[in-house]
Amino acid sequence: MNHFIEVCLDTENQVWLMLHSGSRNIGNMLAQCHISTAKELAKMAGNKLADPDLAYFVAGTPEFQAYWRDLQWAQDYARFNRNVMMARFKHIIEKHLAGGKATKPLLEVNCHHNYAEKEVHFGEEVYVTRKGAVRAQQEDYGIIPGSMGAISYIVKGKGHAHSFCSCSHGAGRLLSRNKAKNVYTLDDLIEQTKGVECRKDTGVLDEIPGAYKPIDQVMENQSDLVEIVATLKQVVCVKG
Numbered sequence: 001m002n003h004f005i006e007v008c009l010d011t012e013n014q015v016w017l018m019l020h021s022g023s024r025n026i027g028n029m030l031a032q033c034h035i036s037t038a039k040e041l042a043k044m045a046g047n048k049l050a051d052p053d054l055a056y057f058v059a060g061t062p063e064f065q066a067y068w069r070d071l072q073w074a075q076d077y078a079r080f081n082r083n084v085m086m087a088r089f090k091h092i093i094e095k096h097l098a099g100g101k102a103t104k105p106l107l108e109v110n111c112h113h114n115y116a117e118k119e120v121h122f123g124e125e126v127y128v129t130r131k132g133a134v135r136a137q138q139e140d141y142g143i144i145p146g147s148m149g150a151i152s153y154i155v156k157g158k159g160h161a162h163s164f165c166s167c168s169h170g171a172g173r174l175l176s177r178n179k180a181k182n183v184y185t186l187d188d189l190i191e192q193t194k195g196v197e198c199r200k201d202t203g204v205l206d207e208i209p210g211a212y213k214p215i216d217q218v219m220e221n222q223s224d225l226v227e228i229v230a231t232l233k234q235v236v237c238v239k240g
């Protein structure tokens with residue numbers, strides 16, 4: 001899991017506080033419990049699945065309802081966590097950069113990623129799972145981070161029907177964690193994070209910017225899904 005907080009500047013030198021975090025594994029643990037139940041159910045029903053990992057629940061059954069309830073709980077927990085972390089982060093920034101005075105954000109964006117939601121698409125109520133994606137309905141604000149050395153974007157959704165009103169939740173990996181550690185050196189990490197106050201040791205070599213796809217290309221490829229509202233560059237990045 002990759003969690004981070006950043007102090008960023010936009011192209012007008014306005015300060016943005018960004019954080020990326022989810023349910024901190026509890027959502028995953030709950031999912032594993034429900035996946036085991038789905039596998040057992042498939043076995044008991046004698047369902048021949050192409051792969052055991054394709055085990056599923058049928059909407060409306062008690063098992064589905066229990067899964068859905070836990071999923072919603074994990075999402076609420078993740079949002080609450082982000083709110084708490086952001087409040088503390090803001091307080092620290094106010095203390096050190098604003099002479100202790102409370103500041104008022106011009107824009108607040110808090111979006112889920114890796115989650116599921118019940119929505120209407122093409123006239124039908126459906127369950128949409130966004131894995132590595134965020135919602136980009138018209139007027140939805142979203143955050144698309146690049147890497148610990150690249151630009152990140154604040155976006156507004158265009159409500160593109162054929163993407164089920166979604167966009168990417170980041171640049172995405174170009175290299176696996178292991179590959180990145182084999183390909184790059186500590187000197188590369190220092191070079192690629194020049195100007196960013198962040199960890200510069202082999203413990204974060206798998207997070208080197210070169211391990212991620214070029215964010216500008218990713219944004220160009222999804223220009224029909226979102227419009228760019230702000231372009232951010234981090235000055236501080238703390239990995240959790």
Ligand SMILES: Nc1nc2c(ncn2[C@@H]2O[C@H](COP(=O)(O)O)[C@@H](O)[C@H]2O)c(=O)[nH]1
Pocket residue numbers: 001002003004006020145146147148149150151152169170171172173207212234237239
């Ligand atoms: N601004 C930063 N962006 C980062 C950092 N580490 C990763 N990323 C980008 O975020 C997405 C989402 O991360 P994930 O771990 O949930 O997949 C990822 O695809 C990268 O593009 C960072 O330290 N700062």
Ligand SMILES: [Mn+2]
Pocket residue numbers: 002020021022113
């Ligand atoms: Mn994530």
